[in-house]
Each structure stands twice: as structure tokens, then as C-alpha cells.
Amino acid sequence: MSTNKMLSLAGALVLLCSVGTRVVAAQQSPSPKASSSDASSPVSAGTHAYRIDFTLSEMADGKEINSRQYLMNVDSGDRQQLHIGTSVPISVKADEKTYLDVGTTIMARLAERNGDLLADVQCEISDFVVEPVSGSTQPPLMRKFNIGASTIVNVGKPMLIGVADDPNSKHQFQLKMTVSQLK
Numbered sequence: 169m170s171t172n173k174m175l176s177l178a179g180a181l182v183l184l185c186s187v188g189t190r191v192v193a194a195q196q197s198p199s200p201k202a203s204s205s206d207a208s209s210p211v212s213a214g215t216h217a218y219r220i221d222f223t224l225s226e227m228a229d230g231k232e233i234n235s236r237q238y239l240m241n242v243d244s245g246d247r248q249q250l251h252i253g254t255s256v257p258i259s260v261k262a263d264e265k266t267y268l269d270v271g272t273t274i275m276a277r278l279a280e281r282n283g284d285l286l287a288d289v290q291c292e293i294s295d296f297v298v299e300p301v302s303g304s305t306q307p308p309l310m311r312k313f314n315i316g317a318s319t320i321v322n323v324g325k326p327m328l329i330g331v332a333d334d335p336n337s338k339h340q341f342q343l344k345m346t347v348s349q350l351k
Contacts, residue, residue, distance in 0.1 A: 220242060226341055253271015287317075289343075291314070311336065315343045330342075
């Protein structure tokens with residue numbers, strides 16, 4: 169197995185373990201000794217846990233041609249980040265290399281204010297326009313999309329966060345999210 173595949177697999181395992189730990193922690197009921205007035209408790213009164221399901225769709229001529237699903241658990245007031253990608257080595261000089269981070273990053277923050285749930289979401293997608301040529305001294309061409317929004321959340325209902333057109337094709341990227349409150 170190549171080093172890049174092993175690193176990608178290890179990264180995915182770490183991500184799955186951290187998400188799984190968060191899900192278990194969010195679903196466990198608090199101990200009878202814990203109370204919202206306990207100074208050592210990291211969760212303040214009125215704080216809720218939420219699950220955010222993201223769908224990143226690639227469209228061509230109005231039809232979905234690719235779709236990716238992402239999930240994160242977020243406590244109101246906290247910011248979470250999910251990143252899936254690859255660090256690609258690029259030759260800078262004869263004996264020097266640097267790395268380009270290529271992939272998808274989603275950051276989300278939920279806040280409860282005046283009875284509303286507010287979301288701040290940032291999504292960055294980067295990939296190669298063409299695959300890098302082995303042994304080439306020229307860096308590969310990359311494309312990068314950023315979709316971001318701050319909005320009031322409709323809990324339990326899918327919401328379109330943003331749309332980005334690919335300037336080099338007739339493809340379009342759509343980011344949707346559904347927020348559910350965890351019990």
C-alpha cells in the first residue's frame with residue numbers, strides 16, 4: 169500500500185474515531201452529581217448539542233453527478249472543523265519540497281441567541297484541474313472553491329448554504345445542511 173493511501177486511511181480512521189467519541193459522549197446522560205451550576209462542568213446552562221449533516225453535491229446541466237456526505241456534532245457556542253484531504257509534495261527547488269493541502273474542509277459554529285439558532289459555516293474545496301505529472305518541476309494547476317454563510321437555522325429542515333459555479337466547466341457545487349438537536 170502506498171504511503172499516501174496509508175496516510176489517507178489513517179486520517180480517515182482518526183476522523184471516524186473522533187466523531188464516534190463525540191456521538192457517544194453526546195448521547196450519554198449526565199451523572200446525577202453533575203449539574204448546570206457545577207463550576208467544573210464545561211457545558212453551561214442552556215447549551216444544547218446538535219448534529220449537522222452536510223451534503224456537498226456536484227451538478228452538471230442541472231443534474232447531480234456526484235455527492236459527498238459529511239457529519240459533525242457541535243455544542244452551541246462551539247466551533248468544529250472537519251477536514252478530508254491529501255498533502256501533495258511539490259518540488260520548489262532542486263532539493264526542496266513543500267506540500268499542498270488538497271481536499272475539503274468544513275467549519276461550523278452554532279450559537280443560540282434570543283431563541284434562534286444561528287449557524288456560521290465555511291466550506292473550502294480544492295482539487296487538481298489535471299493530475300500532476302510525475303517528475304514535473306511545474307506545480308499542478310489547482311481549483312479552489314469557498315462557500316460560506318451565516319444564517320438562522322431551521323432545525324430538522326434541509327437548508328441550502330451556498331452555490332459555487334466552476335468557471336472552467338458547466339459544473340456547479342451546492343452545499344446543503346440539516347441541523348438536528350441531540351437529546
